[in-house]
Amino acid sequence: MRILHTADWHLGKTLKGVDRTPEIAAALEEVLKIVEEERVELLVAAGDLFDRPQVPAEAEAVFFDFLMRLKELGVPLLGVAGNHDPRARIAAWRGVLGLFGAEIEAELRFFEEGGVRERGALRAALLPFLSERRLVKAAELMEKDVGEQQLAYAERMRKVLENLARGFSPRTANLLVGHLTLEGANLKLGGGEFTFYVGNSYAVPAEALPTGAGYVALGHIHRQQRVSDAPLAYYAGSLIQLDFGEGEDAPRGAILLELEPGRPARVLEEIQARWGKPLKTFRFSLEELERRALELERFPGYAKLALKGRPDPVLRERLLSENPHLLEVVFEVEDAREGSGSAEAEVLGVEEAYRRYHEETYGEAPEEALIRAFRRAREEAEDAAASA
Numbered sequence: 001m002r003i004l005h006t007a008d009w010h011l012g013k014t015l016k017g018v019d020r021t022p023e024i025a026a027a028l029e030e031v032l033k034i035v036e037e038e039r040v041e042l043l044v045a046a047g048d049l050f051d052r053p054q055v056p057a058e059a060e061a062v063f064f065d066f067l068m069r070l071k072e073l074g075v076p077l078l079g080v081a082g083n084h085d086p087r088a089r090i091a092a093w094r095g096v097l098g099l100f101g102a103e104i105e106a107e108l109r110f111f112e113e114g115g116v117r118e119r120g121a122l123r124a125a126l127l128p129f130l131s132e133r134r135l136v137k138a139a140e141l142m143e144k145d146v147g148e149q150q151l152a153y154a155e156r157m158r159k160v161l162e163n164l165a166r167g168f169s170p171r172t173a174n175l176l177v178g179h180l181t182l183e184g185a186n187l188k189l190g191g192g193e194f195t196f197y198v199g200n201s202y203a204v205p206a207e208a209l210p211t212g213a214g215y216v217a218l219g220h221i222h223r224q225q226r227v228s229d230a231p232l233a234y235y236a237g238s239l240i241q242l243d244f245g246e247g248e249d250a251p252r253g254a255i256l257l258e259l260e261p262g263r264p265a266r267v268l269e270e271i272q273a274r275w276g277k278p279l280k281t282f283r284f285s286l287e288e289l290e291r292r293a294l295e296l297e298r299f300p301g302y303a304k305l306a307l308k309g310r311p312d313p314v315l316r317e318r319l320l321s322e323n324p325h326l327l328e329v330v331f332e333v334e335d336a337r338e339g340s341g342s343a344e345a346e347v348l349g350v351e352e353a354y355r356r357y358h359e360e361t362y363g364e365a366p367e368e369a370l371i372r373a374f375r376r377a378r379e380e381a382e383d384a385a386a387s388a
């Protein structure tokens with residue numbers, strides 16, 4: 001069976017007020033072309049089809065138009081909800097999706113509850129995103145320290161995977177679709193998904209993946225990569241470059257594979273696409289600005305400008321109004337972030353992670369007053385947990 005594995009569409013995504021949905025719609029057109037040309041028999045979407053719980057009407061229109069076209073090609077869609085998806089809505093669409101031959105698992109169902117779909121020789125185990133809060137009970141979150149919680153998370157994910165693997169047999173074509181962080185996955189240049197969910201703090205160890213799976217189709221990390229050989233597991237990567245934090249050159253796109261009963265999948269092509277507009281951060285000193293302005297103007301995608309020097313709101317406003325494709329201007333105080341440049345997500349403290357989250361979300365470092373408030377709220381939460 002020929003399968004095309006995609007993930008992280010993020011319909012409804014906006015970046016600094018710019019709606020990315022038309023770019024994602026164009027990428028989905030390319031996906032349809034691949035489905036047709038490569039005679040794909042099943043399309044997989046491993047979570048984050050949408051960017052947020054409140055789905056904009058335009059995103060919904062693109063989604064259902066896409067399903068209609070896919071149905072015309074006679075190709076079913078199997079997917080799971082990611083952490084960004086509107087779970088309740090996807091659950092409510094179940095009957096409607098069925099009309100298109102599409103199934104998206106919104107909430108975890110165990111094997112006994114039908115969490116593994118049977119279609120001919122195919123057995124598809126569907127694992128939607130499970131946050132540590134869902135998986136590690138609230139009481140344990142308060143009682144156990146972070147290390148213990150992470151172990152509890154990994155242990156529970158292992159049990160969930162073991163349970164779903166009961167649906168696999170040596171005579172079936174076994175597929176696992178999941179939205180999760182796999183331990184050891186390369187998070188660098190996948191910065192758009194840099195939130196508290198990504199980082200190796202709550203990750204699934206690769207050895208927890210069921211060995212009976214012929215292929216594991218993953219979503220959540222936006223950089224395309226193979227993360228396990230046995231079982232064979234891939235992140236397909238996002239369809240388009242979603243955030244400035246994601247490397248312009250980071251691989252993304254889709255994975256085309258052949259899955260037959262009783263053996264590991266054969267990957268036919270790691271499709272590394274350049275769908276959507278590129279995003280690039282330009283780092284100039286104030287002195288370089290005049291001289292290198294043309295580089296910025298000629299860039300065909302969306303640009304972010306990081307200027308070394310003291311914040312100058314007037315200059316920022318001028319630059320933003322002069323360059324429509326310039327979406328962000330931030331000022332970097334010399335050396336402020338140099339020291340942490342090599343730090344990886346898993347070694348960042350919560351406060352530093354929050355700083356980076358703020359920078360990536362709002363395009364500038366949080367003010368000290370906000371950091372102080374964050375610190376206070378955290379201490380209060382910890383005190384409450386300690387006395388509970």
Ligand SMILES: [Mn+2]
Pocket residue numbers: 008047048082084193220221
């Ligand atoms: Mn995502």
